[in-house]
Amino acid sequence: MKSAAHEPTSPRILQPAVSLVQANDDTAPSVEQVSNEAIEFSRLRLQASRYLKPEDVERLEAAFQMSVRAHAGQFRISGDPYVSHPLAVAEILAQWHLDAHALIGGLLHDVMEDCDITKDDIAKEFGKIAADLVDGVSKLDRIEFRSYEEAQAENYRKMFLAMARDVRVILIKLADRLHNMRTLGAVRPDKRRRIARETLEIYAPIANRLGLNTLYRELQELSFKNSYPTRYRVLSKALKESRGDRREVVARLMRSIQERLPAWNVDAEVYGREKHLFGIYRKMVEKRLSLSQVLDIYGFRILVKDLPSCYLALGALHELYKPVPGKFKDYIAIPKANGYQSIHTTIIGPMGMPVEVQIRTVDMHTVAESGVASHWLYKDDSQSLSDLQRKTHNWLQSLLELQTASGDSSEFLEHVKIDLFPGDVFIFSPKGKIYNLPRGATSVDFAYAVHTDIGNCCVACRINGELLPLRTELKNGDQVEIVTAGHASPNPAWLSYVRTGKARAEIRHFLKSAQQEEASSLGERLLVQALRPHGYVLADMGTAAWDKLLKENGIKQRDDILTDIGLGKRLAAVVARRLQDLQAGLTASSVEGESAKPRNSSPILIHGGEGMAVQMARCCRPIPGDPIVGMIRKGQGLEVHVNDCPVLTRNHSADRDRWIDVEWELGTERMFDVTIRVLVEHRRGVLARVAAAIADQESNIQSVAMDSERGPHTIINFVLQVHNRLHLARIMRAVRRTPEVVRINRIRADKPTDKPATDRKN
Known part of the structure; x- marks a missing residue:
């Protein structure tokens, strides 16, 4: 989407491919316009000729002439000829070499977007x-979206993916945004x-992530x-008014530093600098300070010239002023x-x-100011990549992984935004490898940072040798070991505390893939069941x-329909009827006169381990x-x-097609949650004795709640895990034998007074 800062105010016009000097028709640039543009291009030519080959400079001139012809008759909102914008963008790129x-x-x-090129x-x-x-930088003006936010998300997704393929795309995009700003x-x-908000939320963080600090600060x-x-x-x-009060102090500080460094044999250049307004403003807002309270x-x-001199300079500085x-x-x-590499210290x-x-x-300093623009990251010779280049390359490639894992543009943008605001937490692997994670990251984030398979299989972690929960927030310098099985x-609960985009994606x-597999399997079983009463077998379709x-529904794969059935988005009976009609129409000639014998319909077997596609209702x-x-929920x-x-009683008449015959599969081994209510005499230690009786029957207590007191009695609600009704009956008999128990019954989650399975003591 083109920024409003450089929208052309006239129709798209493409002039004939002639040089500026030869252009003399009615739509050709004026003499004054040609003169101004030629002056602007001469600056670009001079800058580019300092590091490009002569033949490359000539190609630039040809591109410039194409741009002039393509944008002839177009003007920016400011009234300037439109071609002044691509010229300024190219000049910024030339400054980055x-x-x-x-x-x-x-x-x-912009020629592909605005012109017929x-x-x-x-x-x-x-x-x-x-x-x-040029294609990678082109906008999405011709695509219609339901909302501006959706359009922006899709635009950013295309931008990031193009950037992952060639970092020059984002460098052109950043130069474009800088001139617009x-x-x-x-x-x-x-x-x-x-x-301005888009720039602050997306483009400035990208510049920072790529190490373009000068550009990052200007965009902010x-x-x-x-x-x-x-x-x-x-x-x-x-700020201007306060400079006079502090100028003398700053000058004295600079002189003292310049005089002390030579005594430590440090040859250095010292520069004083004033922090940027946005940084000062952000500090005032975050810490609720006035300008006079912002001291630094x-x-x-x-x-300095070399690495050892950095630490010598630090020693000289800390000797002179207290850190x-x-x-x-x-x-x-x-x-x-x-x-980015530098030593930061704050002195008094x-x-x-x-x-x-x-x-x-x-x-x-060169890398700090220019980032990846100071390297030829996009060269094919991967063997010569520096450490910075490899890190940037890996991050760009991770965008392609996020694209694969993300469901839509908005989700993708959410993940990228998380990674665009990295913190200062550095974590060590058991072998000493360093990983940079956002502040607040957990061991799950670290596991996915190491490898996706390790993240998917992690079950525990050791932080600095101590076994701790996976949700523990990591601190700077922690050594983390991931235990896998x-x-x-992955546990869905991880999504509530992971911080990195990769882990979340x-x-x-x-989870989405697992749900689809389970839903597809369930959908197939439901379709088989829906076909049987009419004498059809799914395998015979x-x-x-x-x-x-598939063609009627605009779907490419059979599994998509089965998944929709399993998730309740399609009714198995409806799909079965349509399949029967289609099959009958195709085989009518070969089966004419024959009648299919209906087969008995058998219920779907439930073993409780189907996963997300089959759920036990919490109401009962x-x-x-x-x-x-069974009930299919969309x-x-x-x-x-x-x-x-009670839900069955209320809804059985409605959506009758959504009710499915189901039965328990024999030999089900998993545990199921059930709630029991126990009325006990109010005595010391009664809870422990009841809990011990439950534990003796090999049941796990999920939760306990003391409901209320009724005179000398107390009500205790237990959520237990049981294998089946027989297991529950054994538990209830064991609890009933506890002397303090007055009454015990099984209850429903939404109607605590229901008593379908009551066992009273005489």
């Missing part, structure tokens, strides 16, 4: 790589705030300025995920003013009948031995009820 393909992509990044046209003129880059003043206020400043113009103006004015507005950066405890971070030993300067100091080498699978993907059914808690009936699968369940 990107290659000729990227610069051509910048010059042509195709990808093949670009490929024919400038090659497949440039065409792929710089010229956002011409847009009306409501669109300005929306674009411009977003703040356009989102809250009054706050920005007031804060800027107040100024900071210093020390650039603030807890404010020291060594990102050289443990770099950030985006490759003159007059008690806290000052943050960053110490790094010149090379580290081959039969284990993989858990959802596993021909491929032609299935193909027609059926257990093996109870007479049962989107939830089959729900099993006891025959005398």
Whole structure:
């Protein structure tokens, strides 16, 4: 979707392929426009010629001429010729020293959207790589969505996936957004705030994740300025007025640092810097401070020649001024995920003013400011990739995994947003490998960070040698060992406390796949049952009948229909009738005169281990031995009820087709929840004695609740796990033999007074 900052205000026009000098028809650029554009391009040409080959510079000029012809007659909202925008984008890319393909992509990044130029046209003129880059940056204006949010989510998904294939796509996109933000003043206020919010939520974090710190800070400043113009103006004015009061202190601090470093044999450059307005504003909001209470507005950066000098400079600084405890971070030993390396320390300067100091080498500074733009990450030679390049490459590839695991665009964007805001928690594996996770991450996040299979099979964890729950939040420097089991699978409850996008996506993907498999199996059984009374066998249904059914419903696979039946989205009886009609129509000639003998319908067998596709109703808690009936609930699968369940009584007349005959399968081994109510005499230790009687019958107590007191008596509600009605009967007899027990009965979850299985003491 094109930002309002550079929407053309005239129809799309494509001029004939002639040079600027030859263009003299009515729609050709004016002499003044050509002159201005030529001046702008001369700056780009000069900048590109400093590092590109002459033949590549010539290709840039050809791309520039195509862009001018394509955008002739188009103007930005500000009134400037539209071609000034792609020129500015290409100039930003040249400042980052990107290659000729990227610069051509910048010059042509809007021609496929705004003009009648195709990808093949670009490929024919400038090659497949440039065409792929332009196509990757193209917007989704021609696609209609139900809402703006859906359109944005799908746009971001396409952007991230294109970025995973070639990082130059996102670099062009970031340059495009930067120029739009710089010229956002011409847009009306409501669109300005929306674009600024998008930039702050998505584009600025991407720039940070890719290590483009200079771009990251500028996007934040411009977003703040356009989102809250009054706050920005007031804060800027107040900061200027406060500079005079602190200037002398800052100058004295800089002089003392510059004088002390040579004494430690450190050759360094010291720079003073003022923190950005957005950072100051965010600190004021988060900590509820006034500007006068924000003391660390100024900071210093020390650039040295080599790694040992970083630590020498740190020693000199801490000898000169006392460091603030807890404010020291060594990102050289443990770099950030985006490759950033530096030592951060906060010292107490003159007059008690806290000052943050960053110490790094010149090379580290280059990476810190330019990130992946300072590397040729998109080259094919993977053997020459640096550690930063490998980390960035792995992150970009993980986007493709998220795409596979995510169900839709909004879910995908949710996962990516989580990973765009990383914290400072560094976790060690038992072998000493370092993993960077968001603050608040758990052992489950760590397990998925190591490998998807380890995450799917994890059952426990040891943090610093101590066995702890999987939901335990990890702290900086923790050593984590994951315990796995081959039969284990992800727990839906993990979704409530995992923090990383990868963990969340993989858990959802596993649960969704498991549910689909279970629902497909159940759907097949339901369809078999629906066909039997009419004399049909599912296996006898021909491929032609299935193909027609799939085509009618716009579905590609047979399993999709079976899954829908299992989840209650389709009725088995309806699908069975349609299959019969299709099969009968196809085989009418071969079976004419014959009559099919109906076969007896048999109920579906329930063993309780079907998983998410079959659920025991909580309103009546059926257990093996109870007479049962099944009810198909749309989107939830089959729900099993006891025959005398109140829900059955209320709903049996409605949706009769949704009720299914079911029976318990012989030899069911799993445990089922059941609730019993025990009226006991109010004596010391009675709860322990009743619990012991239950435990003696090999039953697990899920929960206990003291309901109320009735004079000398107390009501205790137990949720137990039992195998079947016989097991429950043994438990109730054992409890009844406890001297303090007055009465015991089984109850239903929604009607506590129901007493279908009561056992009273005489």
